[in-house]
Amino acid sequence: MYVRTRWHLAMAAVGIGLVGWLVWAVRYEPPPWPVLLADLIAVIGLAIVPWLVIVGRQLVRVREGERLMSRVVVFVAIFAVAGPVLGMLALRMFGQDDSMVALALGMMSMAAAGVIALVGGVLTPGLVLLARTVARERSARVRAEERAEVAAHLHDSVLQALTLIQKRADDSRSVRQLARSTERELRVWLYGAAPSAAGEDLAAAVRAVCEEIEDRFDVAVELVAVGTCPLDEPALAVVGAVREALTNAGKHAGVRQVSAFVEAADGELLALVRDRGRGFDPGLVPADRRGIADSIEARIRQHGGTAQVRSAAGAGVEVELRVAR
Amino acid sequence: MRVFVVDDHAVVRSGVRAELAGTAEVIGEAADVAGAVDGIRRLRPEVVLLDVHLPGGGGRAVLNAVAAELPQTRFLALSVSDAAEDVIAVIRGGARGYVTKAISGPDLCEAVRRVHAGDAYFSPRLAGFVLDAFRRVPAEDLGLDPELDQLTRREREVLRLVAAGFTYKEVGAKLSISARTVETHAASVLRKLQLSNRQELTRWASRHWP
Numbered sequence: 001m002y003v004r005t006r007w008h009l010a011m012a013a014v015g016i017g018l019v020g021w022l023v024w025a026v027r028y029e030p031p032p033w034p035v036l037l038a039d040l041i042a043v044i045g046l047a048i049v050p051w052l053v054i055v056g057r058q059l060v061r062v063r064e065g066e067r068l069m070s071r072v073v074v075f076v077a078i079f080a081v082a083g084p085v086l087g088m089l090a091l092r093m094f095g096q097d098d099s100m101v102a103l104a105l106g107m108m109s110m111a112a113a114g115v116i117a118l119v120g121g122v123l124t125p126g127l128v129l130l131a132r133t134v135a136r137e138r139s140a141r142v143r144a145e146e147r148a149e150v151a152a153h154l155h156d157s158v159l160q161a162l163t164l165i166q167k168r169a170d171d172s173r174s175v176r177q178l179a180r181s182t183e184r185e186l187r188v189w190l191y192g193a194a195p196s197a198a199g200e201d202l203a204a205a206v207r208a209v210c211e212e213i214e215d216r217f218d219v220a221v222e223l224v225a226v227g228t229c230p231l232d233e234p235a236l237a238v239v240g241a242v243r244e245a246l247t248n249a250g251k252h253a254g255v256r257q258v259s260a261f262v263e264a265a266d267g268e269l270l271a272l273v274r275d276r277g278r279g280f281d282p283g284l285v286p287a288d289r290r291g292i293a294d295s296i297e298a299r300i301r302q303h304g305g306t307a308q309v310r311s312a313a314g315a316g317v318e319v320e321l322r323v324a325r
Numbered sequence: 326m327r328v329f330v331v332d333d334h335a336v337v338r339s340g341v342r343a344e345l346a347g348t349a350e351v352i353g354e355a356a357d358v359a360g361a362v363d364g365i366r367r368l369r370p371e372v373v374l375l376d377v378h379l380p381g382g383g384g385r386a387v388l389n390a391v392a393a394e395l396p397q398t399r400f401l402a403l404s405v406s407d408a409a410e411d412v413i414a415v416i417r418g419g420a421r422g423y424v425t426k427a428i429s430g431p432d433l434c435e436a437v438r439r440v441h442a443g444d445a446y447f448s449p450r451l452a453g454f455v456l457d458a459f460r461r462v463p464a465e466d467l468g469l470d471p472e473l474d475q476l477t478r479r480e481r482e483v484l485r486l487v488a489a490g491f492t493y494k495e496v497g498a499k500l501s502i503s504a505r506t507v508e509t510h511a512a513s514v515l516r517k518l519q520l521s522n523r524q525e526l527t528r529w530a531s532r533h534w535p
Contacts, residue, residue, distance in 0.1 A: 220427075224453035224488040227460055259449060259490025263456065272489035 008050035015046025026107070033091060040084045040110060052076075052117065055125045068128065072120030076113045083109025157185050173218050180214055202235045202269070203228035206262045209243045213258075217250025220257050227264040234303040234323045238262070238269050241307065244295035245273040245319040253277025253317065269305075271321040279311045296321070326441050329353045329370035331361040331387060332403065333380055337426060341374060341403075344430035349437055357381045362390045370398060372441050375420060377404035377411050388418035401440045409454045413526060417519050422446030435492075444508050445515035452488035455518060456481065458526055473521040476514065483510045 022039055052073055087106025161182035165175050203225040210221040229235055242260065249258045255277040263270045285292070292309055296319065300307040305323030326349035330338050333356045342351045353368045355361035358381035365373060365387070375384040384402060392400065400420040402412065405427075412423050421440045424433060425448060436446040447455070459476045476484070479500075486496040493511070497504040518526070 222449060222490060224449050226453050226456040226488070261449070261453070261485060261489035263485065265460070270485065272485070274490055 005054055008054050011046050012050040015043055015050070018043045018046060033088065037084050037088065040080075040106070043110075068120070068124045072116065072124060075120070076117045079109050079113035079116060083107070083113065153189060157182055157189075176218060177215055180220065181211075184211060201228045201230055202239065202262065202264055205231055205235075205239045206242055206260070206271075209239060209246065210260060213243070213246040213250050217247075219250050219253075219255070221246060221260055222257065223260045223262070225262045229264040229269070229325070232325070234269060234305070234325045235264075237299045237303045237305070238271050238321055238323055241296045241299050241319075241321050242271050242273060244292075244299075245309075245317075245321075248292070249273065249275040249277065249317060252280070255316075267324060269321070269323045269325055271319075273319040274316060276316040279313050279315045279317055281313050282309070282311060326350065326372060326437065327352045327368070327370045328437060329355070329361075329365055329368060329373045331355045331373060331379065331384070332376040333357060333378075337376075337403075341433070344433050345437065348434040349441075358383075358386045358390075361387045365391050365395065365398065369395065372437055373398055373400045374403050374437070375400050375415070377402055377415050383411075384415045384420070385418045388415065388420065392419040399440045399443065401436055401446065409457065412451060412454055413458065413518070416451070416515070417526065419519070421515060422448075423451040424448045425450055439508075445511040447484070447487050447511060447514070449488045449490050452484045455514060456484050456488065458523065459517075473517050474523045476517065480510050480514050483507055484514065487511075 018039060022043060025036075025039075052069065055069065083106040086109065090105055161178050164178055168174050168178075206225060207223060210223045213219065214221055231239070242262065246258060246260065249255075253275040255275055258273065258275045261270075261272040296309065297307045300321050300323060303323050305321060307322075308320045309317065310320075311317040328345060328349040328351050330341050330351055331354070332338050332341070335356070338354050338356075342354075345351060349372070352370055353364045355364045358379055361373075361375075361379070373387075375387060377384045379387070384404075388400060391398070402415045402420040402423040403426060404412065404423070405425065416423060421443075422436055422445055424436050424446070428436070428448065436448075439446045455476075459474075482500060483496055486499060487493075491499065493507045494504045497507045500507075
């Protein structure tokens with residue numbers, strides 16, 4: 001049942017009035033004990049509960065505040081009920097002679113309930129609300145900073161690229177190039193796989209080669225790299241041979257997609273490059289065309305590895321490199 | 326084949342719908358976890374194309390909600406993400422394959438067909454992730470179960486060729502085994518991927534969905 005705040009305030013006013021009457025009655029003309037008891041309970045109900053409800057409404061969305069408030073309510077109830085009950089018991093046991101002792105006991109307990117209600121009801125909500133405001137301000141500031149950073153980054157990369165793409169819409173090659181390089185950049189930023197500077201390790205060097213090929217020849221290189229190793233002599237040979245294989249694919253295959261796989265296993269470097277393009281008949285390659293022989297096979301053999309180039313007209317090209325290390 | 330598409334981008338959903346036309350019938354779509362769970366329960370599709378990143382808990386939440394009660398429904402994960410942990414987590418949640426959104430139309434149809442038939446479908450990227458996850462220390466050194474925590478030499482070879490962009494048929498031809506045998510190897514890799522307790526796998530899976 002929802003009761004409006006102003007009714008709570010009215011009830012609280014009645015409660016405070018009753019407190020005044022109670023003090024006057026106990027001082028000058030003590031009423032019989034059942035009336036006293038009823039009055040005590042009414043005072044608690046009217047002077048304390050409305051106040052707690054009003055404050056509780058402010059805190060209902062803050063779990064911590066809710067918990068604190070419910071504890072306050074429990075303590076208040078215990079003291080408020082225990083006081084009169086103890087008073088009545090004392091009244092029964094010692095008879096009317098000690099009625100002042102019994103009353104004092106009850107009133108002290110009641111007063112404790114009031115103090116707890118006031119302290120708990122006034123200080124707790126204040127503290128909780130203060131803490132909440134501070135936390136909210138901090139997280140709002142953090143969010144604003146993050147948003148500014150994201151906005152700055154998107155502006156520098158994606159927004160610029162989209163503008164350029166609109167301007168050059170009829171030049172499909174440069175549009176693809178822009179889209180690819182922006183995608184690469186965004187991926188690095190989103191997934192944090194920042195490629196270490198080329199020249200550090202095998203995977204990064206091959207990735208750099210693939211990006212260079214993508215930009216030069218308007219092909220997409222789907223690279224899968226497993227493991228990595230420092231760029232020693234054999235690794236450098238593999239990178240060079242992969243570059244040559246990808247260059248051939250970009251120049252001659254006539255397709256938009258090339259696959260590359262590079263694995264640095266414990267004892268061996270393995271690289272596979274393949275396209276589904278035009279292909280060529282190895283038997284018909286003129287002897288003076290040295291690209292494959294020099295740049296791929298010789299390079300790999302120099303490091304004790306094997307290089308195989310398989311192709312047939314119309315069947316694409318497949319380059320397999322293996323070097324022990 | 327009755328296919329259900331879950332992706333938060335309408336452009337992707339309509340693209341998938343167009344690419345699958347003629348191969349499969351798209352019987353429903355959803356853009357978030359709640360919608361997906363609802364639709365899948367109601368329509369009981371044979372294959373669900375499931376985006377890895379979804380509002381409301383990700384593809385993993387959908388799998389957790391419906392995979393156990395609908396054993397006939399197969400899941401194929403779909404994503405632009407490069408993050409290995411996301412992909413591995415969805416596979417461990419019950420998806421039978423993973424493709425990137427850059428996949429060509431015919432390849433997507435092939436992937437859906439394979440998953441529908443109960444096979445595993447590895448994109449080159451997933452094959453790379455799996456090789457990476459099972460690389461490193463041999464399982465017996467860590468007291469792990471070699472049956473589940475290690476790939477056989479043959480499985481490794483198959484995955485390498487898949488990672489290099491070969492189709493199952495081409496892999497079979499290159500290794501002089503039948504395409505059916507390649508499928509068997511892929512299925513056994515999928516089983517290991519889902520059941521292994523290997524640290525790399527559990528770490529990846531738990532980092533994103535604790």
